[in-house]
Amino acid sequence: MAKKKPLSRRLQKQGVPEPLNESLVTRKRKAAPDSDEFDKRRKVDKQSFAAKSNGKKPVNGSAPNGKAKGILKKAKAQPIASKPKPKSKKVPVPKEDEWEDADSDGDLSGDGIDDPDIMEDELDGVQVSGLDALGSASEDELLDDELAESGSNFDSDEEVKQQGMWSEDEDDDEALDKLTAANIEGLSKRLDKQIAEDEEAGDAELQETNMQTNILGDPEKIIDDDEPAPQHLAPDLRLLRERINETIRVLESFSQLGEKGRSRSEYTQQLIKDICSYYGYSEFLAEKLYSLFPPREAFSFFEANETPRPIVLRTNTLRTHRRELAQSLINRGVNLEPVGKWSKVGLQIFETTVPLGATPEYLAGQYILQAASSFLPVMALAPQENERVLDMAAAPGGKTTHIAALMRNTGVIFANDASKTRSKGLIGNIHRLGVKNTIVCNYDATEFPRVMGGFDRVLIDAPCSGTGVISKDPSVKTNKTEKDFMKMPFTQKKLLLAAIDSVDHASKTGGYIVYSTCSVTVEENEMVVEYALTKRPNVKLVSTGLVFGKEGFTRHMGKIFHPSMKETRRYYPHAYNMDGFFVAKFKKIGPTKAGPIVNGDKAKMENGTTVEEEVVDRTPIADDEKSDDEFGGWDDSEDEKLILLAKKKAARRKGKDPRLVDFNASKAKARMKSKTQAEE
């Protein structure tokens, strides 16, 4: 029987997943095309592989013509038992719980259409637009910018079947039936694909079981360091993949399967090398990412980075309701479904015949194309109506406009970004989506709170290396160096401290800071958070309130982090079919103490470099240093004091450290003294 193609990740649901199904990996191996096809798919450069393989032959025992020997060959020669019958499934009519209660019915008033530049971008046949935030920008997007030059599972079928497609506040009218009918065609197509996938998975699982049985009974040589690899030949990717699988299996049962005389780390090194060759990563980054997971999960992570994430849009509740929007788009031939019950505003797009970045609904600001992961920091921030909120790194505004919608256009948002170029997109989105409570500013956010402070909540969606969005930007695989993982955390730490210092700990409704990145590295996440906890004892980590996500690390590669780090959340493409992401939420519990003078306190970084802390001394200067002389009179030394005091106040108003005034004054005094002496 001809095999149906399994459902691509883009068509799979986002959010809380079924547990990772390793048969997906096995299925791919089984269906692995010829090495030529692999070559085309991932554009692995033949010569670079030859160089990378470093004088070793690419696959154990494989002759240059790609024939496998030993364990691999045996594994392949195993008979495949008859296929298990997949259980038939009903058409799932998914629905969602009430979770986020602030944004289900928005104020529909708003500005007219005001979108400067729409462009189309073919993404697997789904056309999207230019201004939208299809995820968070990585550092590289800043290159044109001056500043950059100087930086559980609840989605099971059971639950789904019991519920309708839309959230409770939406499913009590006839529209639901119509909508469900309109979507039924799309849903049954998906069902067919799902059944095909189940068949395939069952088949692959069985084959894998057979292979495992063989391996467990017959450990053999995987690493071969005798024969050098032929430099001029392209890797046999199918065999390479098989060796990756075999090495993982050995690492999983090392005492039984490990070759005598070979250490675990030899296997690990071999595996990392193979991952580099297979997926095209630099060894440096592959090692860093590999260290985050057990071997098999690492493989799933690397694999997931090879496929695009689903297209998702966020309903702009300032302009419409999700169901109305869904109806309009369905009428235009868009096959969609709620993104998952964790969000009341997200719609996942399966197919579309129209460019999503140019529909009348898009132009009217009814939605923004936004990666599902980008919803998370704003949901964690949970801004309230009438608050004062700072979005420190806001462009192009996916999160700012989400915050505005949650606040129903009340209160005030300061949307800041250091990049003027990117800020144009931010302004465009603010206008298009009818946001009216936002002031855009263009500072280096490390200058806060000297620009402004006293916020109820601050979001710092920090610039990062982008290791969570490799499927969107594969250049990350090779263009990140050790230096990047020093520079980035340096900026991120400064930004996070600035965010903390900008929040009013005494806020009646808030006092929260959310730190997020679209990166999965520990350097940019837990280590930044740990640094902030150390430097600012006036904050503590609190629950993000997000209903899914993996706990942040409390230890990693010998480093131990604060136990509350488990309150932070990590998101991975292989686990949730969404971009890699990190979210931490802090509560400020006291004022930031006036710290040491600028340049005085330098925080030690991992690599021995230092981060300067720019703590603004906000201790009030007493106004009661008055002259004894009720009638004034002239008292030079007293006048000097008063002048100094006034200068300090002026300096503080300008955000400068007042102690610099003392410093300058004593320098001036010394200059005068030496001048006088010279004259004498």
Ligand SMILES: C[S@@+](CC[C@H](N)C(=O)[O-])C[C@H]1O[C@@H](n2cnc3c(N)ncnc32)[C@H](O)[C@@H]1O
């Ligand atoms: C991850 S993106 C922000 C995405 C945005 N929050 C959204 O949802 O659309 C990071 C942003 O940080 C900005 N940035 C980088 N360094 C900055 C700094 N020192 N101060 C303020 N913004 C900065 C970049 O220009 C970039 O737009």
